Amino acid sequence: MKHIFIGLFLFLNIFSSSAQQSTLSGSIKDTDGTAIPFVSIYIENTTIGTSANVDGIYTLKIQNGTYTIVYKTIGYKALEKNVKITGDTSIDVILQPESYTLAAVNIVGNGEDPAYEVIRQAIKKRKEHLNEVNAFTADVYVKGVQKLVGAPKKLFRKNIQRILDVDTNGKGIIYLSESTSRFSYQRPNLIHEEMVSSKVAGHNSAFSFNKASDLTINFYDNILLENKFSSRGFVSPISDNALRYYRYKLLGTSTDNGETIHKIQIIPRRENDPVFRGLIYIKEDSWHLVNANVFLTKNTGINLLDTLNISQQFLKTDETYMPSSINVQFNGDVIGFKFEGYYVGVYSNYNLQPNFPKKHFNGEVLKINKAVNEKDSLFWLNNRPIPLTTEEQRDYKRKDSIEVVKTSKHYLDSVERESNKIGAFGLITGFTIKKYETRRRYQFEPLYKSILYNTVEGFAIKPAITYTKDLGERRFYDIRAEVRYGFSNKLLTGNISSNYYYRPDKRANISFSAGSGIYDLNNYGSMSQFGNSTNSLFFETNFSKFYKKEFINLGTTRELSNGLQARIKGSYARNTNLKNTSTFKFRDLEDEHFTSNNPFTPDSETPLFPTYEALTITAGLNYTFGQTYITRPNGKFYQPSRYPVIDLTYRKGIKGVLSSDVDYDLVSLEVSQNKISAGLWGYFSFIVGAGKFLNSSQIYYPDAKHFTGNNSLFSLPELPKFLFLDFYLFSTDKEYVEAHFEHNFSGFFTNKVPFLRKLKLEEIVGASYLSQPIKRNYTEFYFGFQRLIFRAAYGFAYDGSKRVNHGFRLSYGF
Known part of the structure; x- marks a missing residue:
């Protein structure tokens, strides 16, 4: 046994000597002594090689032996050198400019270049x-x-x-x-x-x-x-x-x-x-x-x-x-x-x-x-x-x-003290207090997002703070608390929400929220808070309509396999109709007036629905065909897909449990794909969705199927969207089909017009379609331009073959 180990030792020693690795290095210059960057250096008849750096310096790890080394780069004659490597070796080379001649090429009779x-x-x-x-x-x-x-x-x-x-x-x-x-x-x-x-x-x-x-x-x-x-x-x-x-x-x-x-x-x-x-x-x-x-x-x-x-x-x-x-x-x-x-x-x-x-x-x-x-x-x-x-x-x-130095406690403490100073500007734009050692963060929402106006609440405030704890490796949890008070309706609400991201490699999280709040009747939203406040105060137009919700929600999402994401959410809510309590405005326009908080009876405050309780369960599967991803130590990162995404959702309203008043079943299916290449013609995107209430024995307006409508000059920048569809009037508790298509020509046409070329505008055309029992064959068509986050479009809306609206729409992508 002893001799076996001695023999094995000698064998390994001999093998390591014969496989001794050395370094071939040097510089590469032209005939004027100027360094040539990024020259390829490789062993002839192999794919073993390297490249020189930007200064023309190279190194190549190579086993001892005799080789033909090839030095090659664009614009210079390839150089071959026979070298014997017995240890670290330095070889400086000079490359000659490549010599090209037209003598061997015959010019054809029609004068076309060869x-x-x-x-x-x-x-x-x-x-x-x-x-x-x-x-x-x-x-x-x-x-x-x-x-x-x-x-x-x-x-x-x-x-x-x-x-x-x-x-x-x-x-x-x-x-x-x-x-x-x-x-x-x-x-x-x-x-x-x-x-x-x-x-x-x-x-x-x-x-x-x-x-x-x-x-x-x-x-x-x-x-x-x-x-x-x-x-x-x-x-x-x-x-x-x-x-x-x-x-x-x-x-x-x-x-x-x-x-x-x-x-x-x-x-x-x-x-x-x-x-x-x-x-x-x-x-x-x-x-x-x-x-x-x-x-x-x-x-x-x-x-x-x-x-x-x-x-x-x-x-x-x-x-x-x-x-x-x-x-x-x-x-x-x-x-x-x-x-x-x-x-x-x-x-x-x-x-x-x-x-x-x-x-x-x-x-x-x-x-x-x-x-x-x-x-x-x-x-x-x-x-x-x-x-x-x-x-x-x-x-x-x-x-x-x-x-x-930057990772030392002393430095982090000094940065923490400096960055956590709060000035007047910070109160307006929002500020964050960071605790580096404990990896905690307190984020205070900006003042301009905390002040609003609508005709239901009048002027209102809704300050909020978010606490985040970093658990390392992209795992964290956050807790957000918000209070809201309307000075006209004297209504105080508040809620707390939390998310725990525990498996970033599975995109898994658990969410919880409870409390009360004032919410848009359209669960997709209608206008931004700022947009509605501005329209109400300066143009006497109150587009958004609201209701009060007291709720408790619990949900979770998790990846089941690559590209397949599952989600489930349980919700219990008490929903209360609201009415306008304020008519304040900065400008009193002769041809404009505020409408009621019921979109179906704009001239009278008729309750849209009674106060009711709703227990609902929502489950969904989202699958991306051909999903690719990057696995990093801190998580899994999906890459943009070249194939469609399918989303299947089932929502159940459960009657009788916890005094719940609702009884319905909604199944919906959506297929979408973003940025499908059309070569030099740019790219296009589409979303097609369909759904049906299998049972609608008892359903109230907030639980209906809503759509992303638009009543104002400004519209949403991304699909799915309608440019002219009313925010609220065409929500449904029956079946529906909707489709959205948009093509971006990416400057294919404007690049050919000298003045427009300098603006780097991208041409867009699009169409939308909706059909449901009270809105059959509604279509929109539009065309326009966009640049970075801004776009302007002109569109037309039709009920069947009858044109019902047209005009400009602007949007920005913040």
Whole structure:
């Protein structure tokens, strides 16, 4: 037995010696001595490699042995060096500019540039190249750097340099992060990424937001970068209809290891089309894209940025080409904040014939374990493929040192004292008292939300405070208390509500509320509190109608499986009709007058319903097809779905129990999907719902099925909504069908008009439909424009074929 252990020891020692890892490093410059950034360095005939940093410095961890090292980047001749590695080795290289010639290319008789024939061949092969790799795995390193290069000293009286930790000139790195992960892909669009390591400057306990999938740009797709920098994306230079958007110029042809490569300049046919500018490199015969260096400018429709540059290099693997590195650089200027930065991804160790285990692709697109941010400096020294620049090294060191100070009790106590000071401005806008050590927070709602006016209560106040206790790992509970008093009707109400979020990975919570309050007769709401107060006081129009509710509620929600969410809620309430008690207004308009609190009898205060008790149970299932999510140590985060969402709800009014007066059963089904891509034509969204009261033996107005109507100039910005439907008159206790559709052209038309192009307006068209026993075949159509959170639309409303309303509607997305 002793000899076995000795033999095993010798074997392991010999094996470790033979597998000794060393470091190959150096600098890469051009013939003028200027550093060349982001050069790909890899071992010939393998997918083992790295990339130089922005200063042209590289390191490559490599086993001892003899290799051919290839240095390759766009615009320079590839360089091969035979090296023997027996220990740490330094090799500085100089790359020669690539030489392209037109001598080998014949100009066709019609004078068309030879680039067009190359592009036509590449377009013919587009689908084949798009589908030629069915699946792969790769190791991916991602580094993200965001910097401010200029900023105002103060914004809203806040010291910007102090908040963003930049110098007095407003310059400095505001985000620096690195990550390594194992990336899996399977056609047509299945991905799974598992983060191996993560590092964020100044946040040792944080996890990087880097995602390899965010850097996935496939030029064989017709449209690129949808919903990333623009809602409608950009046309690939080798898309099926690329010749309608681009002109091409052959800059030359070169030969690399017997392979003929064409260098082609891509030029927009129209200045403001959503297209790239720059260079692409295409291989003769196979017509693969082998390199790309392209950019977008502000006039192409990119949001918030001035320019976006994408440089992608490819590595020959088997009979195809796979990305070896991608570099995305950007800059911009937003309200005086000038910024720039880059994200770089390095791919290595490709496997094009992976054997994935069952349920490998289960909707989890990224998994981050707790241990990924616990890697020490030695790990990063041995596993970081791109060396840090001097500036990045300083940023890590400085911010890590600052974090030690910022997490100390003395510092937190001083911040707590400073941030918890309450001034007059804070009383108006609201303020929060934080207790860092105990992770507690007290939030006082702003004064402007606590004062209101309506014709039921007159002037009223409703101060509220919310207490939140952070339990760690995104678990918390909160308790909100509110009191409300109307000075005209002399009615005092108050309630308390609480939510306990106990399983963030299951989106699970328990909620409880009890007390009394004044509520809108339409449970979807009619107007905002501010909007109704303004209309009542200045325009003598009291749109919103109210009732009093005394209640106790208990509910819970929880994810049953990926994409399937269940909810159940029990409620007991005593509902009381209210009437107007105030006619006060700032302006007395001759043609306007207040209406009663009963929307069906505007000229008399007729009770809409008697005081009654209601015991109800509501249960629902919500399912998202193809739901994807990110698993982080602090929870599960759903990603926007590419497929519809189905929501099934059952509500039961129970008679006789706890003196309950109601007796009804409502079943409803809703199908919706948001932002369905229409390529260059923008995107559209829809909601279709239907429901029926299976039993309506005893039901009162507050428990009916209500709809999101609108009686005023201002409307809701999001679906589901009606622009002209009355808030209250067409609620139902029977069956109903409603549908909403909206298309956003994302500047497809306005981008072609010089004046409108500068405004960056997005065109919208939409339609809504409602049918129920007292409102058959009601339809609305509208068109308009929106910019950021504001929109203006003009619409028409029809009862059957008869037009019943039309006009402008404005909205804002706060």
